[in-house]
Amino acid sequence: MLKLKNISKSYKGFALADISLEINKGDYFVLLGNSGSGKSLLLELIAGLINANSGEIHLNNKNITNSKIQKRNIGLVFQDYALFPHLTVRNNLLFPIRKNKNKAEKAIKIAELLNITNLLERFPEKLSGGEAQRVALGRTLITNPEILLLDEPLSSLDVQLRGGLRHLLKKINRQGQTIVHVTHDYDEAIALASRVAVIDNGKIIQVGDTESVFKNPSSEFIANFIGLKNFFKSVLHTNNGKSFVLINNSTKICLLSDKKDGEGFVMIRSEDIFVYDKYTESSALNNFEGIIRDAVPSRLGIEISVETPLIFWVLITKESFERMNLGEGKKVWISFKASAVKFLKT
Amino acid sequence: MKQSLFNNITLLFSGLIILFIVGPLLSMFISTSGIDLFETAKDTDVQDSIFLTLKVSFITTFVFAFFAIPFSYFLARYEFPLKKIVQGIIDLPVVIPHSAAGIAILGFISRDSTLGKFSGLFSFDIVGSPLAIGIAMAFVSVPFLINSARDGFANVSVRLEKAAYTLGASQIRTFFTISIPLAWKNILSGFIMMFARGMSEFGAVIIVAYHPMVTPVLIYEYFGAYGLKYARPVSVIFVTVSLVFFVLLRSISDRKKNVEA
Numbered sequence: 001m002l003k004l005k006n007i008s009k010s011y012k013g014f015a016l017a018d019i020s021l022e023i024n025k026g027d028y029f030v031l032l033g034n035s036g037s038g039k040s041l042l043l044e045l046i047a048g049l050i051n052a053n054s055g056e057i058h059l060n061n062k063n064i065t066n067s068k069i070q071k072r073n074i075g076l077v078f079q080d081y082a083l084f085p086h087l088t089v090r091n092n093l094l095f096p097i098r099k100n101k102n103k104a105e106k107a108i109k110i111a112e113l114l115n116i117t118n119l120l121e122r123f124p125e126k127l128s129g130g131e132a133q134r135v136a137l138g139r140t141l142i143t144n145p146e147i148l149l150l151d152e153p154l155s156s157l158d159v160q161l162r163g164g165l166r167h168l169l170k171k172i173n174r175q176g177q178t179i180v181h182v183t184h185d186y187d188e189a190i191a192l193a194s195r196v197a198v199i200d201n202g203k204i205i206q207v208g209d210t211e212s213v214f215k216n217p218s219s220e221f222i223a224n225f226i227g228l229k230n231f232f233k234s235v236l237h238t239n240n241g242k243s244f245v246l247i248n249n250s251t252k253i254c255l256l257s258d259k260k261d262g263e264g265f266v267m268i269r270s271e272d273i274f275v276y277d278k279y280t281e282s283s284a285l286n287n288f289e290g291i292i293r294d295a296v297p298s299r300l301g302i303e304i305s306v307e308t309p310l311i312f313w314v315l316i317t318k319e320s321f322e323r324m325n326l327g328e329g330k331k332v333w334i335s336f337k338a339s340a341v342k343f344l345k346t
Numbered sequence: 347m348k349q350s351l352f353n354n355i356t357l358l359f360s361g362l363i364i365l366f367i368v369g370p371l372l373s374m375f376i377s378t379s380g381i382d383l384f385e386t387a388k389d390t391d392v393q394d395s396i397f398l399t400l401k402v403s404f405i406t407t408f409v410f411a412f413f414a415i416p417f418s419y420f421l422a423r424y425e426f427p428l429k430k431i432v433q434g435i436i437d438l439p440v441v442i443p444h445s446a447a448g449i450a451i452l453g454f455i456s457r458d459s460t461l462g463k464f465s466g467l468f469s470f471d472i473v474g475s476p477l478a479i480g481i482a483m484a485f486v487s488v489p490f491l492i493n494s495a496r497d498g499f500a501n502v503s504v505r506l507e508k509a510a511y512t513l514g515a516s517q518i519r520t521f522f523t524i525s526i527p528l529a530w531k532n533i534l535s536g537f538i539m540m541f542a543r544g545m546s547e548f549g550a551v552i553i554v555a556y557h558p559m560v561t562p563v564l565i566y567e568y569f570g571a572y573g574l575k576y577a578r579p580v581s582v583i584f585v586t587v588s589l590v591f592f593v594l595l596r597s598i599s600d601r602k603k604n605v606e607a
Contacts, residue, residue, distance in 0.1 A: 069511040082509035
């Protein structure tokens with residue numbers, strides 16, 4: 001278990017303030033924050049590349065605050081991979097293990113896991129972004145790190161590669177590897193994380209399991225940053241080529257998806273939902289009757305929550321709100337298209 | 347129109363500069379007859395001096411590289427108070443007259459100096475020995491190695507070294523397996539420059555060791571004693587040997603893959 005206790009650090013005009021975190025063995029922990037929020041700095045502190053001004057870091061009940069980088073048993077995959085340009089992929093992979101008789105054997109095993117066996121004799125400059133990422137990951141995994149730190153591992157890959165690497169990271173985590181993953185992309189957090197911490201301006205502003213953080217943003221910053229209120233844990237089903245998700249095993253929402261059946265999260269942006277005062281026939285497949293429970297003025301209009309009994313948040317203009325004479329307790333119909341529903345598999 | 351006039355003038359000036367360098371050398375080569383060259387090449391004094399010059403310069407460069415390379419790394423990686431002054435001190439030998447450098451070294455190694463007295467205990471006189479030649483050569487040439495190696499290390503990304511640390515490598519192992527290989531081209535080029543500069547040193551060497559005679563001193567002596575006709579073939583041979591070594595070492599260092607860190 002990794003414990004950060006009241007870590008503070010000023011670095012090049014930027015400050016991390018009083019960071020406390022607990023990361024359990026086997027967690028897939030995602031640190032979510034904008035660029036400049038201090039998330040990469042936090043990773044470097046954990047890895048020991050820089051030292052904190054105050055506070056303590058404990059790994060498995062051992063104080064490693066001032067331990068040498070080499071003695072921490074923490075692996076870090078850099079955002080730019082940091083592969084050694086003068087060594088082949090094989091020698092990059094073998095760099096961490098010296099004078100070890102099963103060297104080659106172990107490298108081959110890792111190479112197979114990462115599907116890079118055909119690249120072993122190449123130099124890093126001849127690798128694509130995805131390949132370099134997998135080599136960097138392999139090189140770190142060979143050290144058997146207690147904690148694997150990943151700095152924006154998917155950000156420089158194109159969409160197709162991302163899916164593959166996400167799958168791989170999840171597989172590695174399922175084999176028991178504790179992972180701390182830094183990103184600015186909430187899709188990644190939802191798809192991968194077992195727990196999430198949101199970091200802004202050098203401070204941790206919310207920590208919790210994925211669902212609770214996304215569903216109950218503790219501050220406006222998180223709500224705006226994530227931009228999600230209609231966020232539900234769900235199970236995807238496909239029947240005769242039609243996809244739908246079941247939420248709480250009762251509410252059925254239709255969507256367009258090419259993903260395989262399984263668990264995940266659905267998201268519907270509040271501005272994609274229409275409000276009617278009665279049932280209205282349209283091309284939209286998702287129609288629910290509900291009662292307005294709340295109406296909150298927001299930066300762009302008014303957000304109303306509709307209990308169907310599942311609660312949906314709907315963003316409407318002030319003009320519509322007044323024209324339709326909406327208010328708490330009023331019965332309405334809400335409606336949204338299947339194409340407005342986004343599903344992220346976990 | 348103006349643009350092309352400017353281009354033509356630049357071209358003309360460039361040509362003049364090249365001619366200025368190549369001209370004297372070329373005329374020296376042309377005005378030296380094959381027979382003179384052949385006779386001079388057979389002269390054992392000439393052979394011995396060339397061999398001595400190459401040997402001492404190479405050993406000096408090699409020995410100083412052990413100290414200079416870690417020092418260059420230190421200069422490239424760390425900030426410390428008075429760093430600019432330290433950098434200035436390194437460049438000092440390049441700007442002071444080499445005869446003055448020779449005088450300074452002579453005071454340092456003569457029989458009356460601490461070092462001279464110490465070597466006297468083993469009845470060894472540094473002045474007039476190959477050791478004195480090496481010291482004089484190193485004094486004037488080591489800045490070339492330090493500056494070039496420092497630039498090489500500065501170009502190696504600190505991230506790569508940090509990555510090596512996170513993979514469990516010690517600082518020493520990282521220095522030898524990551525930093526040096528990635529800065530290799532600059533280190534080797536600095537090595538060649540130091541070797542070449544040491545080999546051609548005259549001013550500092552002649553003051554600390556007239557004998558045994560390195561080739562630049564031999565050329566000077568032949569010129570003083572016998573005149574231009576005798577000094578010229580030695581010069582031609584030595585310039586040729588220098589060029590061969592220079593081109594050879596350069597081509598080796600160029601063949602090394604230029605790794606951008």
